[in-house]
Amino acid sequence: MINYIIRRLLLVPVLLFGVTILIFGMLQLLEPDERVSLYIRGDPKSDAQVNAFIKKYCLDCPFYIQYKNWLLGTVDSVTGEREGGILYGNFGWSKTGSQPVAQLIARRFPNTLDLTLWAVGPVIFVGIWLGVQAAVHHNGIIDQIARIFSIVGTSFPTFVFGLLVLMIFYANLQWFPPGRLSDEFTRVVNSDQFTRYTTLLTIDALLNGRFDIFLDALRHMFLPILTLSYISWATFLRVTRGSMLETLRQEYVVTARAKGLPERDVIHKHAKPNAMLPVVTLAGFTVVGLMGGVIITETVFNYPGIGSAAAEASVQLDVVTVLGFALFNGLILIVANLVVDILYAVVDPRVRLS
Amino acid sequence: MPDTILDVQGLETVFKTPDGTIHAVNGVSFNLKEGETLGVVGESGCGKSVTMLSVLGLIPNPPGKVIAGSAKFAGRDLLKMSNDEIRQVRGAQISMIFQDPMTSLNPVLTIGRQLEEPLMLHLGMSKKQASERAAELLSMVGIPNAKERLKDYPHQYSGGMRQRVMIAMALSCSPQILIADEPTTALDVTIQAQIMDLVKRLRQELGMAVIWITHDLGVVAGLAQRVIVMYGGFIIEEAQVHELYANPTHPYTIGLLGSLPRLDAKERTRLYSIEGLPPVLYQKPNACPFAPRCKWAMERCWKENPALEPVAPEHRVACWVDTKTGRPRS
Numbered sequence: 191m192i193n194y195i196i197r198r199l200l201l202v203p204v205l206l207f208g209v210t211i212l213i214f215g216m217l218q219l220l221e222p223d224e225r226v227s228l229y230i231r232g233d234p235k236s237d238a239q240v241n242a243f244i245k246k247y248c249l250d251c252p253f254y255i256q257y258k259n260w261l262l263g264t265v266d267s268v269t270g271e272r273e274g275g276i277l278y279g280n281f282g283w284s285k286t287g288s289q290p291v292a293q294l295i296a297r298r299f300p301n302t303l304d305l306t307l308w309a310v311g312p313v314i315f316v317g318i319w320l321g322v323q324a325a326v327h328h329n330g331i332i333d334q335i336a337r338i339f340s341i342v343g344t345s346f347p348t349f350v351f352g353l354l355v356l357m358i359f360y361a362n363l364q365w366f367p368p369g370r371l372s373d374e375f376t377r378v379v380n381s382d383q384f385t386r387y388t389t390l391l392t393i394d395a396l397l398n399g400r401f402d403i404f405l406d407a408l409r410h411m412f413l414p415i416l417t418l419s420y421i422s423w424a425t426f427l428r429v430t431r432g433s434m435l436e437t438l439r440q441e442y443v444v445t446a447r448a449k450g451l452p453e454r455d456v457i458h459k460h461a462k463p464n465a466m467l468p469v470v471t472l473a474g475f476t477v478v479g480l481m482g483g484v485i486i487t488e489t490v491f492n493y494p495g496i497g498s499a500a501a502e503a504s505v506q507l508d509v510v511t512v513l514g515f516a517l518f519n520g521l522i523l524i525v526a527n528l529v530v531d532i533l534y535a536v537v538d539p540r541v542r543l544s
Numbered sequence: 545m546p547d548t549i550l551d552v553q554g555l556e557t558v559f560k561t562p563d564g565t566i567h568a569v570n571g572v573s574f575n576l577k578e579g580e581t582l583g584v585v586g587e588s589g590c591g592k593s594v595t596m597l598s599v600l601g602l603i604p605n606p607p608g609k610v611i612a613g614s615a616k617f618a619g620r621d622l623l624k625m626s627n628d629e630i631r632q633v634r635g636a637q638i639s640m641i642f643q644d645p646m647t648s649l650n651p652v653l654t655i656g657r658q659l660e661e662p663l664m665l666h667l668g669m670s671k672k673q674a675s676e677r678a679a680e681l682l683s684m685v686g687i688p689n690a691k692e693r694l695k696d697y698p699h700q701y702s703g704g705m706r707q708r709v710m711i712a713m714a715l716s717c718s719p720q721i722l723i724a725d726e727p728t729t730a731l732d733v734t735i736q737a738q739i740m741d742l743v744k745r746l747r748q749e750l751g752m753a754v755i756w757i758t759h760d761l762g763v764v765a766g767l768a769q770r771v772i773v774m775y776g777g778f779i780i781e782e783a784q785v786h787e788l789y790a791n792p793t794h795p796y797t798i799g800l801l802g803s804l805p806r807l808d809a810k811e812r813t814r815l816y817s818i819e820g821l822p823p824v825l826y827q828k829p830n831a832c833p834f835a836p837r838c839k840w841a842m843e844r845c846w847k848e849n850p851a852l853e854p855v856a857p858e859h860r861v862a863c864w865v866d867t868k869t870g871r872p873r874s
Contacts, residue, residue: 442647451635
């Protein structure tokens, strides 16, 4: 197991190199004057200034020098300050956000993470549960309903479903508003009485003992979570059901029954662990998808996460910001892949011990 | 005369498929005496396995269904038991081992865990007791260093060793009947012999009855006291093992024995085989199911399906023809 984890960890630098090369390559497609934002804050005022910056940051130099500068940044000879350098957390200046890209991510990411935290349970575990039920009652009523639900779910566009629930639950019933928090609580949260321990709003609200703020935050997240769940359930249901049906046909399931085990144990202790491998992969990608920001859902519900920020930047062709998000997403993907690989080993001894 | 412990009467099992209903077992009756080894012989798809799975209620439903018959075990009908009742019988009083040891153990659970399960379930042992007993069982079936090997997973065992584990698991609760469904088919010949010896030895030590399903008549000769031959979901011949080899009476049995390779055969003689394929029955036949492949077949064989009739003491055959003379049986 330790060997296995070490081998996976050794792969991480390689993946990191790959991701940076990819993002850097895309940045090279920009004109040198557009890449100035990677090093300076704000907008340059004149063409002369732009040309001075191009010279200073070597933006027309060979690509390997630019790659080095992009990774490590350059040190200003006068002020001694480091400018640029993604390894120092400087992803460039976001024109659309009017702040450094890293700061924009730091501001928006907790919201996305908060949403992920509360969506993972309903999205993944309920999806798996539904899939197992459908497989166990193969061709029964539960299975038929699940299949119809799954087909509708995969073919229903997110924005249509999102707008529909917004119409019903916000416009008509006024139960679940869009956005992040009600105005009265936003003022409290931004004041000194509220300490941001973790920057995750729901967790902070609990830590501050403000149960009312916690509930209000959840109320605002309900519709995005419902939308995400509905779409993901369809996928989880299909994958889990298929994998589970395949497993239930295996000989060792007959062995388990022949031993006299109750059907409950046959399904949950013998069949389910074997059926989980493809589901673990899917769950990994789903979590990465959630953490990388769910662009359409966040936009429809005006939720200030990383996805809606990326959408705003894209619309205004703010490439530096978009690629900053892409880099951040790449990092998340690498970590998530590592976690999925380790989970594989936990689930399947053949992976662990080979 | 030892007592009968399993008495199956008129068992019928069907499978519903999109192409129609397949009649897999068509009124099979047989019994099993205490401590006896019964061989069940026939080609693939003749209903051997389905018969035994039906008796234990292990036919997946849907698509399979037992539609008639009874299976009396210890005075009770297994086929009429509730799920919970038959669970108490499975693995505890009647155990089963399967053809392919590579796929019949769960790959994600340790051998120890899989061995302990029936002990804890049927004998009410604690985890610790079960673990000790599991180690004993593993050494009983000849796996060295048993205590250590309990922690291993199936993929760390060879095929022969996995079948030994299956046997240990099946015997863990001292069942009265062991049903072995072609347990040596997937193993190579030396391992086959070892597994057969192991089952023989354990049968004597534990005094259980064994039903050994196989398509290999050689295996049956060395193991069983009595043999039933199945074809198309029917029992077509039943006899003591010596009687069957000395006096095979049904054309199918004769064909089966004739297709065994012989050591004393001349070089370059062609191995005999029965022409044609076993039938897939979409209807219960009203002719002898073997007639299309039978060289003795006569008019009556195409009109009526013969019942099992005695031809000698403890020797019963379902055939209209007296294969010794080639004339209709009187």
